[in-house]
Amino acid sequence: MELSRKLAEYSLGLAYEDLPKEVVEFTKLCILDYFGSAIAGSEKVPVQMISELAKEMGGSEQAHLVTGGQSSVLNAALVNGAASHVVELDDIHKGSIIHAATVVIPAALAVAEWKRLSGKELIAAVVAGYEVCYRIGEAVSPSHYYYWHNTATCGTFGAAIAAAKLLGLTVDQTIAALGNAGTQAAGLWEFIEDGAMTKQLHTGKAAMNGLLAALLAQKGFTGPQKILEGNRGFFKAMSEEYDISRVTEGLGSEFKIMENSFKIHASCRHTHHAVDLLIDIFNERQPKLEEIESVMVESYQVALNITDNDNPQTQYAAKFSLQFCSALALLKGSATLDDFSDSMLWDEEIRQLLKKVKVVTDPQINASYPKQWGAAVEVRFANGETVKKQTDFPKGDPENAVTAEELREKFLNMTNKYPEKQRHQLADDLLELEKFETVEKVMVTL
């Protein structure tokens, strides 16, 4: 049977009632975390540009934009998908290297609001969307990730599945939606060289493209049946190596969403291992710049591919500079949203320490990737001391989990542009999402 058919049958067959309680609870945390990122990102410059454009283009009032007002579901997916990725605090799945929330949830939410669907329906659609894109991402990881931004490319399938489920598509329509999601899949890493705003376009467009594929399928628009495994399909065209078995192995007997990692630091996930360890060292000794002789970070190759940058020129590029993030963590003891400011970007001490940070690949750490996103750090001090630390699981991984309380705290911090009462109310609502007969009622509290 074609892979798309298996994924479609599984996804359409998945009912809220089939979900174990822990999956429901975890999924609500993912949705809560999505809202935190989307609200924190809504005023950022690239998001505002996309939002302004969407408003100029206009659209029927179908769903809320996190930037204010309502527009078509496609515009809502575009704007909200861009907003929820920009502060780099959205969730991530190690095995597939995908941030699913920022692509799957905006598409699902727009349809659920538009069609006045329930919290339970939204939760089940989000679980299916995560499942599908994580499986496709695992099949092509890590080779696909060298050129392609998995969140955007594989994420498109997840957005399509979540939308297909909420729109009540048939299996054949859902296969077409997957086909036309895959044929739109795009997003090259080239922008990282310039620290350009492109990453937000990727996630917004992936949410929009997946939704577009599902909306067209509902009208009978046909698509390729074997978009994944076909001779000119997604796997062969876009991945040097891939493992087809990963798409369906264990499908139905596990919930991939439970493998999700949450981000605590506001930088690229590939810097978190080192940031965790260097914050530990900061907490132990609060070193001053002149006391530090050198910092060595050993990690996996992909981390270096994406984050080896010893001279970031923008706040955004700083989030993707392992050297910058390491210097920041060791000198300031944190890597929060507020830390990635222009004054910190050009901070004299950070710039000096940054030059002393060496980043290299360690063969053993590399061999465990992407199962483990690990690192070792070695800090040499001027007094001759050396401190070494190593981690296999940055904070927020399932193996080194954050609590629901910590995630709620993170959410409240990220939404501090709202009054206290409103933030708490929104958190309460989202953590009781299954009780809402229409998701729309949560959206209007925005």
Next chain:
Amino acid sequence: MELSRKLAEYSLGLAYEDLPKEVVEFTKLCILDYFGSAIAGSEKVPVQMISELAKEMGGSEQAHLVTGGQSSVLNAALVNGAASHVVELDDIHKGSIIHAATVVIPAALAVAEWKRLSGKELIAAVVAGYEVCYRIGEAVSPSHYYYWHNTATCGTFGAAIAAAKLLGLTVDQTIAALGNAGTQAAGLWEFIEDGAMTKQLHTGKAAMNGLLAALLAQKGFTGPQKILEGNRGFFKAMSEEYDISRVTEGLGSEFKIMENSFKIHASCRHTHHAVDLLIDIFNERQPKLEEIESVMVESYQVALNITDNDNPQTQYAAKFSLQFCSALALLKGSATLDDFSDSMLWDEEIRQLLKKVKVVTDPQINASYPKQWGAAVEVRFANGETVKKQTDFPKGDPENAVTAEELREKFLNMTNKYPEKQRHQLADDLLELEKFETVEKVMVTL
């Protein structure tokens, strides 16, 4: 200097006044031919689906849809880009394997109408759009074309450049537009296996995506500077082989649009060589089914990759079946829009002849591809006679050109849903486009 900068500087520097008269005349034929395809395609099922969806989504009244009414420029690019490709009669460039009109012109036209720009400005933008996407396509051909639909992937850059020029972007903004066009470039050939409707989504989305990149760039949205040649850019990610020199060789001293081919038959261009030759044989002898023993078509490998299909199941798949098109041409003496009907698809005689058509690769013909899109046919008759014919240039290639009069005739046929007078008026207007102070005035005659 980065390739994007060279292309941006060239394109923004190109003024209508710099264009030789023959380039202006030829470009107007391209625009005329685009309108013929768009109008003929406007009522086709996949186009209607995309149009309905665009209307449901809504949008500001900025530009006309060929399916009726007005919407945002992004919706206009999407719908008109889908409409102008569906009847498979739009123009094609051999060297880059791109149908430029269906991607570049809808994007350019939407902006020109919205911003009330002149016919001259539109013409210069179209010339630049063709130039850029043809050059990028030549650099990656033929290897890119195995997985990727060049018209969609490379076409996105052409739409972005034409829009950038009409929006009056700076060089840096145009570089960003090219970067974010390239990072959205998508369109896999996998749909061809099912004869799915995806091809229209490709061209519509390419027009829309290129325009989106330009509109965002105007707001200051940044993009990758080296989207083509960068380490994780378009060339390395999406093409097994590529020749960077093709992007700039002769840039400014020639006009690639003059290499354009026009299509006379309503099927995939990779069938036209054989169709031309078999129509000649039909004209010479009007053979009956029982008189034909076998048909052999020898061509280049890419033609077989795309069109080797001895059992097409849809009208659309029939246009992409070299066997079907060959049988049609030899039995009916034509391959017009009306020939690709359901009754012809299941015509008993065509189905019988189709089984007698053998398609193979000829090494010599293959070696000349993509400079020459040639074929040889050999028809064996029951009476023992054999007729052989060969061509290097199907009708409509610059080397085997159609006249302006023939293109006007083609346009009048393709727009026969309009009253006679209106069709002639539109043709007259389009062939005098440089006299219009606002393109908008032509659009309202639709």
